Structure formats: C-alpha cells, structure tokens
Amino acid sequence: MNYAPRQPFPVSDASPIISTAMNRSQLQLLFAGFALLVSTAVAAQADIEFDNIWIAEAPPGSQVMAAYMDIKNTGDRALQLSPPQSDDFKKIEFHRTFHENGMARMQQQSEIAIPAHETVKLEPGSYHMMLFNPARKLKAGDESTLIFQISNDNTIRITAVVKKAVFKQSGDHSDHSHH
Numbered sequence: 204m205n206y207a208p209r210q211p212f213p214v215s216d217a218s219p220i221i222s223t224a225m226n227r228s229q230l231q232l233l234f235a236g237f238a239l240l241v242s243t244a245v246a247a248q249a250d251i252e253f254d255n256i257w258i259a260e261a262p263p264g265s266q267v268m269a270a271y272m273d274i275k276n277t278g279d280r281a282l283q284l285s286p287p288q289s290d291d292f293k294k295i296e297f298h299r300t301f302h303e304n305g306m307a308r309m310q311q312q313s314e315i316a317i318p319a320h321e322t323v324k325l326e327p328g329s330y331h332m333m334l335f336n337p338a339r340k341l342k343a344g345d346e347s348t349l350i351f352q353i354s355n356d357n358t359i360r361i362t363a364v365v366k367k368a369v370f371k372q373s374g375d376h377s378d379h380s381h382h
C-alpha cells in the first residue's frame with residue numbers, strides 16, 4: 204500500500220520547525236486511518252458459529268414453537284446476540300427455563316451473551332428460542348430462515364430445520380401453556 208502523505212497546504216523549507224510539526228500530525232492522521240482499516244477488517248469476520256440449529260415441530264393448532272442451537276464465539280471478545288427475525292414468525296424471543304419450587308418456569312432474555320472462545324447451548328430445559336405465530340404450517344423437514352444481529356455489527360442468516368420433538372423430561376418445553 205502507498206502511504207505517501209498528501210500535503211494539506213504547502214510546507215516551507217525555510218521553517219523546519221513548522222515542517223516537523225506538520226509531519227507529525229500527518230503521521231498521526233495516517234496512523235488513525237490505518238487503525239480504522241484494521242478494525243474494519245476484524246469486524247468483517249463474524250467470529251461466531253451456529254451449529255445443531257433446529258425447530259421443534261409444534262402440536263397441531265399451536266401458535267408457538269421452540270428452537271434450539273449451539274452458538275460458538277470463535278473470537279477474543281464477548282458477543283451479545285439479539286433474538287432473530289424471520290419472515291415465518293411474528294415474533295421471536297430468547298427464554299431461559301429455570302426451576303422454582305419444583306416447577307419449571309420460563310423467563311424472557313433480551314439477549315444472550317457468549318463469552319470469548321465459549322459455546323452457549325440452547326437446548327430443552329435451558330436457554331431456548333420461542334417462535335410465535337408461524338405464518339405458515341411448519342412440519343418436520345421444512346426449513347426456516349432466521350436472521351441474527353450480532354453485537355459486532357454482523358448480520359447472519361441461518362437455516363433452521365424443523366424436526367419432530369422428542370423430549371425426555373417433562374417441563375422442558377412440551378408444555379407451553381403458561382406462556
């Protein structure tokens with residue numbers, strides 16, 4: 204790359220002190236420009252990987268579906284994830300299942316944080332996505348596109364496959380009547 208500095212205005216050879224000061228500020232300007240280039244290059248990498256993404260097939264007539272996935276942060280900085288958008292659903296939320304007095308309950312999460320170099324699993328009985336009011340009937344084998352906005356300014360489109368839900372324990376997500 205060519206970093207030949209442009210002279211904003213003529214620098215007189217007769218005043219070397221002013222000339223030196225000019226050069227330094229130009230250098231700082233160049234350095235700032237270079238730092239900007241570097242940070243743009245870093246942001247261009249998503250630093251995030253999605254795996255095992257699936258939507259549980261809902262019982263007939265249900266207006267809510269649950270979805271699960273593994274989110275891996277491959278970068279050096281913590282990332283925050285907002286609930287995705289999808290043409291197939293009116294609204295998507297992040298939830299967390301927790302147990303209170305022997306009852307499984309769910310709490311909405313505005314976002315999910317993924318620490319650097321760690322994987323957060325959205326799975327039955329833990330963090331999960333709730334997909335409300337499907338615009339079309341989604342059966343096992345169907346696919347739906349989810350669009351995630353990541354805190355590092357990346358937008359990622361994910362294809363999730365609908366699968367038959369097999370839940371081993373009660374209270375994980377087989378009953379969503381309390382939503």
Ligand SMILES: [Cu+2]
Nearest residue numbers: 298309331333
């Ligand atoms: Cu839920």
